[in-house]
Amino acid sequence: MPRGHIHISPSLEDVVDNLTHWLIEEAHNAIQDHGHFRLALSGGSTPKALYSYLAQEPYQSQIDWSRTEIFFSDERDVPPTHPDSNYQMANKALLARLKTPPWAIHRWYTEYSPPLALADYRAHLTANGTASYPPSLDVILLGLGPEGHTASLFPDQPVLQSHDIVAHVFVPSHHSWRYTFTLPLINHAHQIAFLVTGESKQAIISELFLEHCDVPAARVNPVHGELHWFLDKASAKAISQS
Numbered sequence: 001m002p003r004g005h006i007h008i009s010p011s012l013e014d015v016v017d018n019l020t021h022w023l024i025e026e027a028h029n030a031i032q033d034h035g036h037f038r039l040a041l042s043g044g045s046t047p048k049a050l051y052s053y054l055a056q057e058p059y060q061s062q063i064d065w066s067r068t069e070i071f072f073s074d075e076r077d078v079p080p081t082h083p084d085s086n087y088q089m090a091n092k093a094l095l096a097r098l099k100t101p102p103w104a105i106h107r108w109y110t111e112y113s114p115p116l117a118l119a120d121y122r123a124h125l126t127a128n129g130t131a132s133y134p135p136s137l138d139v140i141l142l143g144l145g146p147e148g149h150t151a152s153l154f155p156d157q158p159v160l161q162s163h164d165i166v167a168h169v170f171v172p173s174h175h176s177w178r179y180t181f182t183l184p185l186i187n188h189a190h191q192i193a194f195l196v197t198g199e200s201k202q203a204i205i206s207e208l209f210l211e212h213c214d215v216p217a218a219r220v221n222p223v224h225g226e227l228h229w230f231l232d233k234a235s236a237k238a239i240s241q242s
């Protein structure tokens, strides 16, 4: 069973509101503590509602975006203008509406060859005076796939054993390549927050919390940080009844 704080809200809207307030507080804490906030966004469809909500007032202006750097915990290996691009989704919903300087938005350069794109991302992650290795981002947002994948760490893939901080991986179930943060990087974050909603995630949430399972999401275990699960009632049905 994963460690962590579980926050269950009645609906998707409430989860998004709850997570937005938590993010604003984490941004304040990080900026107060070390002068900047390094946030990794997740992809897929669920976080779109969070990004659109955060882009609105009064929330948007409660984060000092001039001191915020944005990363992506995974990316599909497609051009940044492609409809499947996680950057494209986050850009439309949130980033294009912010005053974040372009240098502070670290998208994956999928136009580069994979070795170059990985080297480029490693350099961005380890810049900014990060003393420790693996670097500790302030917040990493993650999603959860119905089979237990998180970021682009899919079950039974060799990347789960990686000691590197990023990887270019083939995802057999999607017949496609992706870039992803690996477990050593994820587990060194100060705060890790899963956003999981909907009935389609009920079975995997129940498996994760009530049974012994070894899917990639179950291996998210912060070394020195905190783990949070932001769930709606539908996805958390089995665990809230137990």
Ligand SMILES: O=C1O[C@H](COP(=O)(O)O)[C@@H](O)[C@H](O)[C@H]1O
Pocket (backbone or CB within 6 Å): 042, 043, 044, 045, 046, 047, 074, 075, 086, 142, 143, 144, 145, 149, 150, 151, 152
């Ligand atoms: O493929 C992906 O899926 C997971 C889960 O996405 P969701 O839309 O079901 O919430 C996501 O975390 C990951 O970033 C994405 O690339």
